[in-house]
Each structure stands twice: as C-alpha cells, then as structure tokens.
Amino acid sequence: MKTQVILKNLQWLGRHNPAFTPGSVQTAVAELLNPTSSILPYSARLCLNKPGMLCTGKVFFNIEAGKTKNIYFSTEVPTVEGTYPVYLDIFSNDQLLEAYRAAEDIIIGIAVEYTLEVTIEPPGAGYVVKSPSKATYSAGEVVTLTAHPYSGYEFDHWGGWPPYPGVGSTSPSIQITMDADWWVVAAFRKAAAPPPPTECTPGTIKCEGYDLYECTSKGEWMLVMKNSLQCGFVPPEKPPVPGGVIKCNHTFCLGGWFYACWPDGYGYPQFKAAWCVEDTPPIR
Numbered sequence: 001m002k003t004q005v006i007l008k009n010l011q012w013l014g015r016h017n018p019a020f021t022p023g024s025v026q027t028a029v030a031e032l033l034n035p036t037s038s039i040l041p042y043s044a045r046l047c048l049n050k051p052g053m054l055c056t057g058k059v060f061f062n063i064e065a066g067k068t069k070n071i072y073f074s075t076e077v078p079t080v081e082g083t084y085p086v087y088l089d090i091f092s093n094d095q096l097l098e099a100y101r102a103a104e105d106i107i108i109g110i111a112v113e114y115t116l117e118v119t120i121e122p123p124g125a126g127y128v129v130k131s132p133s134k135a136t137y138s139a140g141e142v143v144t145l146t147a148h149p150y151s152g153y154e155f156d157h158w159g160g161w162p163p164y165p166g167v168g169s170t171s172p173s174i175q176i177t178m179d180a181d182w183w184v185v186a187a188f189r190k191a192a193a194p195p196p197p198t199e200c201t202p203g204t205i206k207c208e209g210y211d212l213y214e215c216t217s218k219g220e221w222m223l224v225m226k227n228s229l230q231c232g233f234v235p236p237e238k239p240p241v242p243g244g245v246i247k248c249n250h251t252f253c254l255g256g257w258f259y260a261c262w263p264d265g266y267g268y269p270q271f272k273a274a275w276c277v278e279d280t281p282p283i284r
Helices: none
Strands: 006-012 025-033 042-048 059-061 068-076 082-084 086-092 095-101 106-108 116-121 126-131 141-149 153-161 173-178 182-190 205-208 211-215 221-225 257-261 274-278
Touching: 006 086, 006 095, 025 042, 025 086, 042 068, 059 068, 116 126, 126 182, 141 153, 141 182, 173 182
Parallel strands: 116 182
Antiparallel strands: 006 025, 025 068, 042 059, 042 086, 082 106, 086 095, 126 141, 141 173, 153 182, 205 211, 211 221, 257 274
C-alpha cells in the first residue's frame, strides 16, 4: 500500500534534547508530508513507551496534496524515571494509515539544573537582559540574551567558555540552549566619536564689518577681502593721477566683482589703494 502520510521530523518544543522532569507537560511537534495527489481527513496521536500506551488524544487535521504541515501534541510525560520510545499513529476515518517511531527516545529523570553566568567587558560598558532570568535552568531550556550598551559604547561580540553556539556572534541578541554550565562574555567597544560640527556651509559668504569671508570645503571661514564693497565699504576718493582705474588681479573677488586699484603717479603697479568693485561699467 502506498504511503499516505510521511513523518519528516519530530521535535520537542523549546528543547535541545528530549530530557524531561518526571510528570512535566511537554509539547511535541511532528512535521508531516502528504505525498499523494488528494486531501483526506487525518487524525493522529502520540504514544510513549509502547504503541497504544500513554497516548495523547487524537488531533484532527488535513494536509494539502504535496504539502507539509506541523502538528502539535501536548502530553504529560511519565512520572517514573527511564527511557521511553515515542510513537506516532496516523489515521484516516479511524483507519490506521501509518505507525512511526521517532528517531529519539525521551529520557525521564531527576531534573538537571545548569547555570548561566554573564560578564560585561569592559565593566560598566553596558548590560545584558536574560529571558527568562533565573538562577538555574533545566536541561534543554532556551535562554535569550540581549546586550544593551551604555552611552559612549556599542556592542562588539559574544565570548565566553566553554564554546557555545553563538560564541563570536556580533548580533546583540542570541539564544543559548542550556545543556551545560555556560560563562558568557558580552564584549563592548567605545563608540566612534561623531565628526566635529562645521562652522559653516562650504561656498557661503559672510561679512564681518567691512571684511568679506568665504566658507571653505572644510567648513571653516576664510578671509578673502578686507574693506570689501560687498560688505558696505565706501572707498576713499580716487587720487587724481593719470591713467585712472585699471583692472588688476581679481583672484579673491567673487562673481560680478573685480579687484581694482590705482597706479602710482609713475605708472608702476605699486598700488595706492585697492578693493573689490562692481564690473559696471567695465574696468580697463
């Protein structure tokens, strides 16, 4: 007869290994596959020790053709210590279709407790939140650790001993399964200093008194012209010398303005006065 339902995997919720305290209530998750081309109404039960013994009530479900589905079974495990095989029976219309034995047996025994110690490095750089937060943890219990830095620090990585799944991770949040005593180190580092604020926006200009300043690419003010007409400076009257106003070096004047000067009385470029003037009318 063709297989109607396939058990792909069976795990116990929140447990790394199937070791339980006597009489505790646990939840098993069965991943089932429907390999057929049709949908049938299914039911299933989970049994411990022997087929048909210590069984849960039936769980009713259906699975689309070619699809998988997780089915949950809640059961109270035996109160007597020992090792118990796990069986899964699958029915359709009360007809037994499949009978599986899980790959792992469960172990019932005196509860084993483990400790989880967390150290901050360097001290005072941050703190860690444990969820759940307890002095000891039972075997297979999963604990979430989340690191939070204090001002001036940022999280770097997880360390500790013995090596555990997640050691070396740079994620601020990890999960640890308690199957040993763990010593965990949350390592922080100093946060990078933000860049210093700039004095100004590059390319902008300003006046201080009659002096003209321009903001450099580094965000710093630089004097580009003293006694600038752009800053309201009124030049003294042009000296009465031949030649009039001539056009000189205008490297430090901004758009629409030129660096103007008067020659001395002998025509040499030894300036008696100089400032930025508007280029209207043109300067010769």
